Amino acid sequence: KCPLVVSRTFWGKNIKCVCFYRNALLEADINKLGFSSPAARKTGTTICGVVYKDGVVLGADTRATEGMVVADKNCSKIHYISPNIYCCGAGTAADTEMTTQIISSNLELHSLSTGRLPRVTTANRMLKQMLFRYQGYIGAALVLGGVDCNGPHLYSIYPHGSTDKLPYVTMGSGSLAAMAVFEDRYRPNMEEEEAKRLVRDAIAAGIFNDLGSGSNIDLCVITKGKVDYLRPHDMANKKGVRTGSYRYKHGTTGVLTKAVTPLNLEVVEESVQTMDTS
C-alpha cells in the first residue's frame, strides 16, 4: 500500500528514498511480534590522526563489533584512498569500506585525468558531498589524512557531511578517551617518533577505556613520497599462554581387551571425469 520508491528531488539530484519508510514500517512490525531486527556490524572504534612536522600519522584500533560480540578481532580500519592519502573509518563497517573504495576509484580516475597526484582537499570534497547527498543514512565517520603538493592535511568527516580541518582529530566511540590524550600532549611540529608515540597512546587510551574498541593498534605514517603502513604497530592485547596442560599422557588409561575387525571393500565402478580448464 505504501509507496516503495519515493523520489525526492533534493539538491538537484534525486535521492530515491527506496527503503527508508518501508524499513521503518517493517521494523515496527517486527518489534510488535517481539523480535528485533539484526544489528548492522559497527566498528565501535577509536581512530585518530595528527599532523606533525613532515606529514601525518593516522592510527586505529582493530576491533569490529556486532552488538555486544566481537565479530573481528583484527580488522583493518585504515583504508587506502590514493598513494599519498589514507582514511580511517568509524561507524558502520560496510559503509566505511564501500565509501572509501568508491572515492578511491573516482579519485584515481580524476588523477589520471588531471595528470597530477591527488590532493587531500579533493578527497575531502568528494566524501563530504557524497555523505551529504545521503543525508546521514550512510553511517561513515572518517578521519582523512595525507600529504600533497600543499603539505600535510588532516580532515574529520561526519556522517551527515560536515568536515573539520584540524591539526589533530579523533572519531569513534573511543574518541573522547583519545582526545583526552591529544589535548594533554599535542604540540605543533612534533618529530616522527614523538607523533607515533602520541597516536599509539591515544589509541591505547581508547582500547583500554572503551568497550567498543580493542585488540591491536595500527598506524599509518604518511610523508612526502613515502607511506609506512604499520599493521600491527603494537599488539596491545596479546592472547595469553596457558601455564598448565590438561592433556593425559599415553598409557593413562589401561586397555583391557582389543578386537580388530577388517572391513573388506571391493571397487565396483571407477570413472574419471576431467575438469574443463580451457
Place this chain on the structure above:
Amino acid sequence: MCVCVCVCVCVLQCCRSAAVCLCSSARRGLSCNGWSGTIMAVEFEGGVVIGADSRTTTGAYIANRVTDKLTPIHERIFCCRSGSAADTQAIADAVTYQLGFHSIELDEAPLVQTAASLFREMCYRYREELMAGIIVAGWDPRRGGQVYTVPVGGMMTRQPVSVGGSGSSYIYGYVDSNYRAGMSKEECLKFTAEALTLAMERDGSSGGVVRLAVVSEQGVERQVILGNQLPKFSTV
C-alpha cells in the same frame, strides 16, 4: 478502501516524522538543540564587522572547539554560519560556486545582495530539509557595507546589525541598547566582541574563541580573541 488509505498515510507520516526526528537529533549540529553558537554582523561606514564564536557540538561533546564559522563566499563577501554544520557547509559551498560563476559572467565583483539572494533561494526552496541560520555580510562598490540575515525558513532581510544562533537570545537586549548608527570600525569591533563574549558566557552551545573579521574596500582583516583575552564583565 478509504479507511485503509487513511491509515497508510497516517502511518507513513508518523514514520516520516519519526525518521526526521531521529535524523535531527542524531544530526551533528553547530549545536545540540536547535542551533548553535552565536554569530553577529554590524554595518559601519565603509564596510562591515562580522564575528562568531568557535564551538561545534555533537550532543554534549564539543567536536571542534576552534571552528571558523566566518566563511568567505567571495573576495569581499562572507557568510556567518549557524545551525547544522553539514547543511551550512554544503549550502556555502554551493553558493560559493554559483557566485564565482556569476562573477566571471559579469566580469566584475558580485553584489552582496546577489549572494544573499542565492542563500535565500536555497534556504527557502529546501526549507523542510535544512536547518540553517545564515548572516551574509560584505562590501561592494555600489552600496558599501551591507548585512543581510537569512534565518531558518528562508526569509531574507537587510539589517544594520544582526545576531543569530542559539546564543543570540541572550544578547538582544544588549545589542538593542548599545547599538548606535554611525559607529566607527574600532567601536564596532569592540561592540561585537563584547556582545559575543556575553552570549558565550550564558549559552552552553557557544564558547571557545571569538573570531572577528572586518570586510571593507581595502580587503579583509581577520582577528582572533583567545579565551583569556576576552573582555571581562563583573561576575556575581
